[in-house]
Amino acid sequence: xxxxxxxxxxxxxxxxxxxxxxxxxxxxxxxxxxxxxxxxxxxxxxxxxxxxxxxxxxxxxxxxxxxxxxxxxxxxxxxxxxxxxxxxxxxxxxxxxxxxxxxxxxxxxxxxxxxxxxxxxxxxxxxxxxxxxxxxxxxxxxxxxxxxxxxxxxxxxxxxxxxxxxxxxxxxxxxxxxxxxxxxxxxxxxxxxxxxxxxxxxxxxxxxxxxxxxxxxxxxxxxxxxxxxxxxxxxxxxxxxxxxxxxxxxxxxxxxxxxxxxxxxxxxxxxxxxxxxxxxxxxxxxxxxxxxxxxxx
Amino acid sequence: xxxxxxxxxxxxxxxxxxxxxxxxxxxxxxxxxxxxxxxxxxxxxxxxxxxxxxxxxxxxxxxxxxxxxxxxxxxxxxxxxxxxxxxxxxxxxxxxxxxxxxxxxxxxxxxxxxxxxxxxxxxxxxxxxxxxxxxxxxxxxxxxxxxxxxxxxxxx
Numbered sequence: 016x017x018x019x020x021x022x023x024x025x026x027x028x029x030x031x032x033x034x035x036x037x038x039x040x041x042x043x044x045x046x047x048x049x050x051x052x053x054x055x056x057x058x059x060x061x062x063x064x065x066x067x068x069x070x071x072x073x074x075x076x077x078x079x080x081x082x083x084x085x086x087x088x089x090x091x092x093x094x095x096x097x098x099x100x101x102x103x104x105x106x107x108x109x110x111x112x113x114x115x116x117x118x119x120x121x122x123x124x125x126x127x128x129x130x131x132x133x134x135x136x137x138x139x140x141x142x143x144x145x146x147x148x149x150x151x152x153x154x155x156x157x158x159x160x161x162x163x164x165x166x167x168x169x170x171x172x173x174x175x176x177x178x179x180x181x182x183x184x185x186x187x188x189x190x191x192x193x194x195x196x197x198x199x200x201x202x203x204x205x206x207x208x209x210x211x212x213x214x215x216x217x218x219x220x221x222x223x224x225x226x227x228x229x230x231x232x233x234x235x236x237x238x239x240x241x242x243x244x245x246x247x248x249x250x251x252x253x254x255x256x257x258x259x260x261x262x263x264x265x266x267x268x269x270x271x272x273x274x275x276x277x278x279x280x281x282x283x284x285x286x287x288x289x290x291x292x293x294x295x296x297x298x299x300x301x302x303x304x305x306x307x308x309x310x311x312x
Numbered sequence: 313x314x315x316x317x318x319x320x321x322x323x324x325x326x327x328x329x330x331x332x333x334x335x336x337x338x339x340x341x342x343x344x345x346x347x348x349x350x351x352x353x354x355x356x357x358x359x360x361x362x363x364x365x366x367x368x369x370x371x372x373x374x375x376x377x378x379x380x381x382x383x384x385x386x387x388x389x390x391x392x393x394x395x396x397x398x399x400x401x402x403x404x405x406x407x408x409x410x411x412x413x414x415x416x417x418x419x420x421x422x423x424x425x426x427x428x429x430x431x432x433x434x435x436x437x438x439x440x441x442x443x444x445x446x447x448x449x450x451x452x453x454x455x456x457x458x459x460x461x462x463x464x465x466x467x468x
Contacts, residue, residue, distance in 0.1 A: 075420065075463070246467040261367050269454030271363055275356040277454060279461030286458060290451055 038183025040126040043147070048116045051151045058156025061149045063291045064214040065142070067157075069284040070099045084109070084157075085165035090136050092242050094228060095172030097136035105162035115154040122150050125186065132182035134170065135228065140190050141216035144209070189229030196235070196307060207303025210296055220248050220281070237310030246280075254309030263301045264294075341400045345408050348395035351387065358383045359453065362439060366447045378440030384453070385432040388425070402466045409466040420463065428456040 062068070068081040074088050086101040103109035110117070117128045125132055125139035133139060142150075175181070195212055199205040211217045223231045223239040231237075238250035250256065258266070262273045267289040270278040278286050289297065361380035364370040399405070401412045414421060431452040438445035 077459070241467055243467075261369065265363065265367050269363070269450045270458040271359065271450075271454050275359040275363055277457030277461050279458065279465040280467035281462075283458040283462035287455070290455070 034184070037187050038132075038180050040130050040132060040183065041124045042120045042126055043116065043123065045116050048119055048147060048151060051115075051148055053115070053155035054148075054152045055155045055159065057149065058152035058154070060292075061145075061153040061214065062156055063288050064210055064296070065145070065153070066215070066285065066288050067102070067153075069281075069288060071102050082160050083163050084160060085163045087165065087168055090242070091244070092136065092228070094176045095170060097134055097170045097172070098168035100167045101163060101165050102157065103160060103163040103165075104158050105164060108164050108166060109162060110157075111162060113154075115151050118154045118157075119147060119150045123147075125182070132179045132186070134172070134179075134182065135185065138216040138219045140186075140230070141213055141219060143190065144194065144213035149214070185227065185229070189225075189227070191230070191232055195232050196303075199303075201302075203299050203302050204306060206296065207299035207301070207306075210300050211303050215285075215300070217251070221251050234310050236304075236307055250311055251304055252307050252310045253305060254311045256304065260298075260301050260305070263304065264297060267292075267297050267300070338399075341397055341405060342407075344395050344397050344400055345405070348392065348410075349408075351390070351392070351395065354387055355384065355457070358387070359457075362435065362446060362453075363450060365443065366450050372443040372446070374440045374442075377446055378436075381432070381436040381439035385429070385436040388429045388432040392425075409468075411464050411466055414464040421460075424456070424459045424463070427459055428453075431456040 068076075068084065070088055070090075071084040071086055072081045072088075073083070073085050076083065084101065084103040086099040088099045090097045090099070101109040104111040106112045113121075113128060120126045120128070121133065121137075122139055122142040123145065124143070125135065125137065127133060170177070194208060195218065196208055199208045218230060218232075218236060220242075221236045221238060223234050223237060225231055236251050238255070239248050240246075241248055258273060265271055265273075266278070267286065269290070270283060270286040272278070289300075358380040361370075362377060362384075365372045365377055396410070396414065398415070400408060401410050401415065402408055403412055431449070434452055435446070435449040438449055
């Protein structure tokens with residue numbers, strides 16, 4: 016009996032050790048990041064393509080207020096409600112005291128400067144495929160925005176989902192390794208893949224999730240229930256999306272559907288960003304959407 | 313015997329008609345909903361004329377474009393005071409996607425309506441000039457429509 020107990024305790028400690036190892040936060044190499052030269056204009060383009068303002072500005076922000084990254088917007092989910100933090104360059108209320116390496120670790124690894132895991136409401140699984148150069152340029156651009164004195168609202172997440180260490184396990188299980196669509200045979204498709212899978216993080220809304228909130232990558236962009244409760248987010252693979260390239264370009268630049276209904280809900284935010292992007296980038300996104308494996312139908 | 317059956321049937325009929333009546337919306341509210349949705353369809357029809365030219369799906373026709381743009385401007389200036397009675401939001405009745413937020417912030421509503429008027433007037437000024445000018449004015453229209461839909465229309 017005593018021997019059994021000792022074996023069980025040892026196994027338990029071993030299990031804990033494995034858990035601790037698997038859930039350890041990953042970080043990037045400081046020397047590699049320091050070697051990069053930021054480009055503020057490129058950072059501005061990344062800011063639009065990655066949609067930072069759509070989540071991190073205030074709920075009803077329009078126009079110039081979209082550059083005031085106070086945070087505070089609520090994101091309901093099956094696991095609780097998350098509140099976007101202040102990412103303005105204020106050193107006390109925002110991320111003004113962060114280094115470029117801190118931003119890389121946050122965006123690409125989902126790890127805070129204190130070494131804690133972020134909740135995947137922040138789409139770091141997608142941003143993991145962003146280039147270090149783009150993140151470093153974004154860092155420089157964020158510094159040019161106005162500092163905002165607004166406190167972060169704590170997430171409303173119940174036990175056991177509020178145990179941050181366990182997110183290391185979530186990442187281990189569900190963080191995709193590299194690109195979702197392995198083949199991008201032309202430079203345009205490569206750019207489209209980068210904009211959709213990495214910066215645009217389209218999959219975060221348009222791909223269904225399993226019970227633990229991981230993306231079902233075999234149904235990539237196949238549509239999902241709306242996490243805020245009502246309705247569905249559409250399937251945008253060729254299995255369902257029959258719009259022409261012209262229709263898609265019209266939608267991205269004006270928000271008008273082929274029937275001239277106008278986009279609403281969160282997608283209206285996305286169109287606000289898309290409409291600021293260069294035509295070549297929009298063509299790349301369209302090419303990628305036409306090339307993804309069809310889901311359904 | 314007959315009297316009992318007759319009474320029972322009458323009672324059932326009254327109960328049934330009460331249920332029937334309750335399941336039908338107040339006709340005044342139904343009328344307002346229909347009117348505002350028709351107003352939106354008029355927008356879509358005129359936007360379609362302009363948008364199809366902008367996208368190259370139809371030939372540019374200066375006269376038709378100017379007419380559609382003038383319609384949009386006129387539509388944007390119509391008073392919508394009678395379209396949005398209380399209790400006609402998506403939480404109160406079926407058949408509408410208008411969110412309660414629309415009734416809560418009149419300041420935001422009038423600001424967004426103003427944006428549409430501006431965008432429609434900008435389009436009306438150039439729609440009959442040439443295709444490039446027309447194409448340039450589509451974005452602002454889309455942004456104005458999206459501004460209201462983003463805030464006040466329920467997702468599908």
